[in-house]
Amino acid sequence: MKAALVQLSSTDDPVKNLPVTLDFIREAAAAGAQFIATPECTNLISSDRAYQRTVLHHEHTDPTLAAIRAEAEKLGVYILIGSLCLKTSDDDGRFANRSFLIGRKGQINAWYDKIFMFDLDVSDTERYRESEGYRPGKAAVLAPSIYGQIGMSVCYDLRFPQLYRQLAQAGASILTIPSAFTQRTGKAHWETLVRARAIENTCFVLAPAQCGTHGAHQGCPRKTWGHSLAVSPWGDVLVDGGDEPGVSLVDINVDEVEATRLRLRSLFHDRSFDAP
Numbered sequence: 520m521k522a523a524l525v526q527l528s529s530t531d532d533p534v535k536n537l538p539v540t541l542d543f544i545r546e547a548a549a550a551g552a553q554f555i556a557t558p559e560c561t562n563l564i565s566s567d568r569a570y571q572r573t574v575l576h577h578e579h580t581d582p583t584l585a586a587i588r589a590e591a592e593k594l595g596v597y598i599l600i601g602s603l604c605l606k607t608s609d610d611d612g613r614f615a616n617r618s619f620l621i622g623r624k625g626q627i628n629a630w631y632d633k634i635f636m637f638d639l640d641v642s643d644t645e646r647y648r649e650s651e652g653y654r655p656g657k658a659a660v661l662a663p664s665i666y667g668q669i670g671m672s673v674c675y676d677l678r679f680p681q682l683y684r685q686l687a688q689a690g691a692s693i694l695t696i697p698s699a700f701t702q703r704t705g706k707a708h709w710e711t712l713v714r715a716r717a718i719e720n721t722c723f724v725l726a727p728a729q730c731g732t733h734g735a736h737q738g739c740p741r742k743t744w745g746h747s748l749a750v751s752p753w754g755d756v757l758v759d760g761g762d763e764p765g766v767s768l769v770d771i772n773v774d775e776v777e778a779t780r781l782r783l784r785s786l787f788h789d790r791s792f793d794a795p
Contacts, residue, residue: 524556539764557598559729562575577607587621588625599725601677614654616673635682639673659689696713696724696728
């Protein structure tokens with residue numbers, strides 16, 4: 520299949536972000552992409568929780584989800600919405616960071632809530648507490664497609680290899696890691712971690728990313744690393760999206776997964792052992 524990684528620099532305004540996203544999806548489809556992936560927080564990047572409550576929607580009324588589903592049906596392509604920030608009915612008012620795989624008829628084939636929350640002090644002046652605004656997911660998800668099983672994840676999940684091991688051993692041949700890595704952690708760790716997940720699990724990895732400085736009406740503008748990556752089961756970087764918004768195309772032969780696993784069978788060599 521021909522896949523496309525859409526790299527965005529989303530603002531905190533979902534209404535303005537949507538046409539930009541749709542234009543890139545159409546560009547990718549026009550170039551022959553059959554599977555199009557967008558990054559984490561496709562609809563909005565904001566650190567202001569009160570502001571988010573004024574502009575976010577529940578899943579069943581979210582205009583970004585509805586528009587991308589309609590576009591998938593119109594174009595006849597799969598679209599992985601890296602994630603949408605959505606309201607929930609939780610008593611504590613926390614949001615969901617939810618990824619969707621949209622089928623070629625616009626149906627939701629699968630959805631996944633980000634499990635691991637980004638609660639880090641990146642530096643003395645850069646602090647994140649995702650769990651204060653977002654509730655963590657509880658289940659790993661394999662998504663069906665005509666190209667094979669897709670193991671879904673989101674951004675900070677990348678640092679927890681046990682998730683990907685279980686996805687691969689359950690049948691995933693493609694791992695999706697839509698992200699919004701900070702510039703500091705992205706420069707240091709992004710490519711190394713993405714390649715490691717591909718190598719460890721002999722899977723293709725598709726990792727569309729947010730990039731640049733994100734416009735914000737309220738709160739501090741966030742900066743992200745970009746460099747959307749597609750990586751082969753052998754660990755080769757097939758495409759790097761650089762640091763500007765745009766579309767990166769890559770041809771993927773899923774048969775390479777089985778061929779690689781016949782040469783390198785480490786996925787099937789796990790052993791139990793006593794913990795220290």
